[in-house]
Amino acid sequence: MTDDGIRVALPSGAEAFVARGTTAADALRALGERRVGEAIAVKVGDHVLDLSRGLVADATLAPVFPDSPEGLDVLRHSSAHLLAHAVKRLFPNTQVTIGPVIESGFYYDFKRAQPFTPEDLERIEATMRELASENIPVSRREMRRAEAIALFREMGEHYKVEIIEGIPEDHVSLYTQGDFTDLCRGPHVPSTGRLRAFKLTSVAGAYWRGDERNEMLQRIYGTAFPTPKQLKEHLALLEEAKRRDHRRLGRELDLFSFHPEAPASPFFHPKGAIVYNTLVAYIRDLYREFGYDEVLTPQILDVELWKRSGHYENYRENMYFTEADERQMAVKPMNCPSHCLLYADGKRSYRDLPLRLADFGRLHRYERSGVTAGLTRVRSFSQDDAHIFCAPEQIDAEVTSVVEMIFRTYDLFGFSERRIYLGTRPERSIGDAATWERAERTLREVLKRRGIAFEVHPGEGAFYGPKIDFCILDAMRREWQLGTVQLDFSLPERFDLHFINREGKEERPVMIHRALLGSIERFMAILLEHCAGDFPLWLAPVQVRLITVTDQQQAYAQQVVATLRASGLRAEADLRNEKLGYKIREAELQKVPIVLVIGEKEVAAQTVAPRRRGAGALPASDLPSFIASIATEARPGAPGGVP
RNA sequence: GCCACCCUAGCUCAGAUGGUAGAGCAGCCGAUUCGUAAUCGGCAGGUCGAGGGUUCGAAUCCCUUGGGUGGCUCCA
Known part of the structure; x- marks a missing residue:
């Protein structure tokens, strides 16, 4: 050297x-x-x-290179700049703010008096294309902070000034492409010609610096890929997501509906109710195995209870209130206080612990309009909720057993990719620091001991205790939160719960809030989209549909239906005077897992001709062996059947 | 709650610039009796989400309101 x-x-x-x-x-x-x-x-x-x-x-x-993860980020970041460049060219009075890369693309937030219309988006995209085809070099330079502030102030970019003022370094970097200069850490592509496959996808409002007290900016979302082919594939994926949208499938498969009379509150149709109740039945089976006791608790309880539990203090804006006998009452948004009352109903011994109280009670939470969405965020729902009351030394074993239930359940539904988050103390919370510290450490230790990889989400705990959230990735690789385990030392305190320990002394139990599926409504939505409506046999609202070739076979078909029903299967017959192909098409579209074709031959031989959804015809068989062949698969919680 | 957009028959959607509604599928009726993803014909179906305004005239323009969608914030 x-x-x-x-x-x-x-x-x-x-x-x-x-x-x-x-x-x-x-x-x-x-x-x-x-x-x-x-x-x-x-x-x-x-x-x-x-x-x-x-x-x-x-x-x-x-x-x-563009096809590496780092390269893709650069590409998208530069695309965001290209977007800002185009916007400034078309609408010079617009102020630019920030334009980061996000999971599936990028966005840029702008301040402009006029809203961007869909037509504006098209014009902006066209201008982006022009700027790209001009292949303008992108150059970087560094500047003293004060100098940069002066420069952006002169340009009228007040948000940029604010951003630079918040940067501690002496120097900042600026990127220039043609007549557009932006404050940016970089890096960027060498020239705009490298951006070949991008598309603007939507406009939305977004608060400056993500704070709802700040003014609202206009956010333009877009996405970019190394090649047009990849962009096209991505857009096709979005189309597929639309096709699988649970709101659409819910209507097409006649599972549920929504009505303005009860906004964000689903009405489950008979078929949807079967899926719903079958999910609950599966959970109940698990409860039997894992030693849970199911209870039923009231819908409306005195406000005093909610004051005692801390919900009134911390959760009031999400609760519904009513009045009776001049008493203030509240509709329950959670089951925990009721379970505390149940626990306290009588002396508890250490021999009673752990006491695991499960409750499928209907919950009502007022969600701000604008945040609700299909079945995934509703105002009326129920959870596979339970509270475990145990001695402190039992926490580990209890959390471990919940984790086992959770993993087994997610495996069953084909959610093999999971992400686990530890949520720590939030700003609004109850309980002292030492207790929180202890609870967080306990959860962390259980996860570590079990060798479960997790990420910490600071401040994401429940107001009464830290939690572990269990998320899954669905078939479209979207992340959803399902299960949760929350430690709670506060409610036992507030409700003055205790048990008599081995030494004959009163001791404070610990409470564990936990759910596997989370909200049944939400789980149903996720599962519906995950399997595109193709429920496994045990969950399908109609498991077997009989299809007659002509109306000569009606009597035999009805007889078969009766036999199937007697053996516990959900079966129905399509006796309509339609062609076979028509009826099969309809059964396929309705996602019926098994069709039994009944024609002259079947009647004569006293057999059925099965046909599996998506797989076509199978050899004819006699009824008892057909029933035997699907018995296992039709049992609640039967493995397989979900991709 | 905030920003933008959407709401026409049960569903999916047509209905430039204002002249008072149309298709396919579904439904009903009839014919057809058929072998593994759509048989043919006919009929019926809408106070264009609701209310108000502008206008000789509003599905269309304006205001208010309800519901929804995509985001933001929120999701204890």
């Missing part, structure tokens, strides 16, 4: 000496990297930088 030279290397080991200040792109060329032209950035150590960055010290370099 010489004074004016530095040593650069590729991860493969190739080395070269170049002059200090050589750009990353030139250094890569000097190293014999052939695909420099395809790279959009460079990785120096752990940092992704512009290709035009001058190298000042020895470094190991790796080109960043």
Whole structure:
């Protein structure tokens, strides 16, 4: 190494000496990297930088291509800049704010008096295309903070000024492409021509700095990919998501509906009720196995109870209130206080613990209009909720057993990818610091001991205690929260709960709030979208549909239906005077798992000709062996059947 | 709650610039009696989410309101 030279290397080991200040792109060329032209950035150590960055010290370099995760981020970030560039060109009076990369694309927030219309979006996208085809070079420069503030102030970009004022460093970096300059950490593509596959997807309101007390900005969402083909695939995926939308399937499969008379409160139709109740039946089976006792508790309780539990203090804005006998009452948003009353009904011994009280009670929570959505966020629902009252030394075993129930259940439904989060103390909460500390440590230890990978979500705990949230990825790779385990030392305190321990002394139990599916409504929505309406046999509202070829077979068909029903199957007959193909098509569209075709031959031979959803015809068989062949699969909680 | 958009027959959707509603599917009736994803014909169905306004005239323009959708905030 010489004074004016530095040593650069590729991860493969190739080395070269170049002059200090050589750009990353030139250094890569000097190293014999052939695909420099395809790279959009460079990785120096752990940092992704512009290709035009001058190298000042020895470094190991790796080109960043658009199809790598880092490259995709650069591409999308630059697309956000291209969007801002186009907006400033079309609407010069607009102020720019921030434009980050998000999971499936990017967005940019703007301040403009006029709202952006869908037509504006088209014009903006067209302008983005023009700017891309002009292949404008993107350059970076650094500037003193004060200088940058002055510059953006002069440009009338007050939000940028505010952002820079919040940056502690002396210098900030600016990126310029043609007549557009933006404050940005970078890195960016070398020129706008590298952006070939992007699309603006929607406009939405968004608060400045994500605070609802601040003014509202206009956010434009978009997405970008390395190639047009990948963009197209992504858009096709969005179409598929639309096709699987549970609101749509709910209507098409006649499962549930919504009515303005009870906003955000689902009405389950007979078929939807079967799915719902079968899910509950599955959970009840688990409860039998894991030692839970089911209870039923009132819908409306005295406000005093909610004051005592802390809900009135912390949760009032989400509760419904009413009055009776001049007493203030509240509709329950949760079951826990009722379970505390149940626990306290009589002396408890350590021999009674753990006491696991399960409750499928209907809950009502007032959700602000605008946050509700289909079955995933409703105002009326029930959970597979339970509260475990146990001695402190039992916490570990109890949490462990809940985790087992959760994992087994998610496996059953084909949710094999999970993400687990530990939520710690939120701002609004009850209980002292030491108790919180203890509870958080307990949960952390259980997870660690079980070798379960998790992430910490600071401040995401419940107001009464820390929690572990169990999320899954569905078939569309979207993340949903389902189960939860929450430790609670506060409610036992507030309700002055105790049990008599081995020493004959009163001791405070711990309460564990937990759910596997979470809200049944929400779970049903997620499952419906996950399996695109193709429920496993045991959950299907109609398991078997008989289809007659002509009306000569009606009597036999009805007889078969009766036999199937007698053996516990949900069966029905389609006796309509329609062609076979028509009736089969309808059964397929209705996602009926098994169709039994009954024609002249079947009547004569006293058999049925089965047909599996999506798989076509199977050989005919006699009725008893057909029933035997599906018996296991039709039992609640039968494995398989979900992708 | 905030921003934007949407609401026409049970469903999916047509109905530039204001002249008072239309299709396919579903439904009903009839014909057809048929072998693994749509048989043919006919009939009926809407105070265009609701209320108010502008206008000679409103599904269409304006205001209010209800519901929904996509986001933001929230999800204890």
